[in-house]
Amino acid sequence: MPADEPMLRVSVWRGSGTKGEFENFDVPVRENQTILDIVSWIQQYADPTLSYRFACRVGMCGSCAMMVNGEPRWTCRTHVNKVASHDNSLTLEPLRNLPVIKDLAADLAPFFEKWVEAEAFHHPESTREDEIAAVDPESAERAGIDAAIECINCAVCYAACDTVAGNVDYLGPAALQRAWTQFQDERAGSKDAILDAVSGSGGCHNCHSMGSCAHYCPNELNPLIAIADLKRITAWRRLKGGSNA
Amino acid sequence: MLDVRLYLAQRISALIMVPLVLGHLAVMIYAIQGGLSAAEILGRTKGSFFWFAFYGLFVLAVSVHASIGVRAIVHEWTGIGKRALDIFTLGVGFILSVLGAWSVMAVTLT
Ligand code: SF4
Ligand code: SF4
Numbered sequence: 001m002p003a004d005e006p007m008l009r010v011s012v013w014r015g016s017g018t019k020g021e022f023e024n025f026d027v028p029v030r031e032n033q034t035i036l037d038i039v040s041w042i043q044q045y046a047d048p049t050l051s052y053r054f055a056c057r058v059g060m061c062g063s064c065a066m067m068v069n070g071e072p073r074w075t076c077r078t079h080v081n082k083v084a085s086h087d088n089s090l091t092l093e094p095l096r097n098l099p100v101i102k103d104l105a106a107d108l109a110p111f112f113e114k115w116v117e118a119e120a121f122h123h124p125e126s127t128r129e130d131e132i133a134a135v136d137p138e139s140a141e142r143a144g145i146d147a148a149i150e151c152i153n154c155a156v157c158y159a160a161c162d163t164v165a166g167n168v169d170y171l172g173p174a175a176l177q178r179a180w181t182q183f184q185d186e187r188a189g190s191k192d193a194i195l196d197a198v199s200g201s202g203g204c205h206n207c208h209s210m211g212s213c214a215h216y217c218p219n220e221l222n223p224l225i226a227i228a229d230l231k232r233i234t235a236w237r238r239l240k241g242g243s244n245a
Numbered sequence: 246m247l248d249v250r251l252y253l254a255q256r257i258s259a260l261i262m263v264p265l266v267l268g269h270l271a272v273m274i275y276a277i278q279g280g281l282s283a284a285e286i287l288g289r290t291k292g293s294f295f296w297f298a299f300y301g302l303f304v305l306a307v308s309v310h311a312s313i314g315v316r317a318i319v320h321e322w323t324g325i326g327k328r329a330l331d332i333f334t335l336g337v338g339f340i341l342s343v344l345g346a347w348s349v350m351a352v353t354l355t
């Protein structure tokens with residue numbers, strides 16, 4: 001590379017588990033460069049042992065999220081010129097609120113375990129003898145579900161959530177949002193099981209409604225709408241004596 | 246660490262407090278017109294069942310509301326377990342209600 005080429009100074013977290021430190025790399029500036037391009041350049045040209053995760057590179061798969069200058073972002077669609085400081089420096093770390101496997105790869109297992117804990121999966125109940133549930137695409141419920149199911153499971157909101165940081169049991173915005181879409185779904189059964197699952201000590205009532213999840217969600221989803229609705233539904237259910245949860 | 250029961254207790258105590266806070270502020274503004282003296286205030290509250298009930302309910306609502314709020318903060322800051330947290334919440338609620346009840350009795354009982 002030419003000596004006078006503009007460079008980025010990139011601090012990258014290296015290590016595994018709770019141990020590690022920052023390592024600096026100088027990376028040449030390119031046009032339309034994304035954070036994922038930076039990480040790939042380091043791995044290909046500076047240090048092949050750097051670990052990170054990605055798959056689609058177009059904002060579909062949700063596997064490339066990291067902390068960029070202390071904020072959670074999908075790195076394949078985050079342009080360097082949007083986030084680099086004016087002295088052309090960048091800090092890259094694994095996603096917050098999750099254990100670190102190695103370097104920039106966080107372990108997403110706890111994030112997905114909470115989806116299961118929140119009963120945030122389809123609960124089929126009908127058989128082939130039953131009528132097919134009518135789904136009205138124009139209904140308000142369906143419009144809400146349509147927006148919320150655009151979630152790509154990237155865990156950016158989970159990393160952004162201060163309640164997750166302070167409360168290891170908190171289910172987090174993405175799992176609660178998916179539980180809500182399941183609850184709203186005409187075809188789903190076990191609605192009480194879903195409401196019980198989101199009403200426990202790590203449930204939706206712990207959310208402080210400050211909206212970091214909605215602020216950082218790269219798909220511009222708003223898990224707060226789902227969480228506020230779950231709070232309302234579970235509170236009324238409790239007041240009407242419909243649960244002991 | 247709030248479940249739906251604690252959440253409801255906190256919301257309902259907040260609902261109870263809204264008119265009480267407004268009433269408290271209104272009376273404060275009314276009472277300081279033309280100076281403020283202990284004798285004047287006690288003259289209004291001593292032996293009054295209304296003010297006993299007003300501030301008695303206020304103290305109960307505050308004790309419930311504040312102990313649950315402090316519980317959430319302490320849990321997120323210290324990560325202490327559920328048992329310790331339950332004891333802490335009850336303790337805060339108890340101390341607040343005792344201190345509050347003491348004051349209410351001091352200014353309303355004759
Ligand atoms: S609004 Fe609730 S879920 Fe979203 S980041 Fe804040 S505490 Fe977490
Ligand atoms: S809600 Fe948004 S930030 Fe959270 S996992 Fe889904 S896509 Fe990612």
Ligand code: FES
Nearest residue numbers: 057061062064076
């Ligand atoms: S690599 Fe798939 S979302 Fe970024």
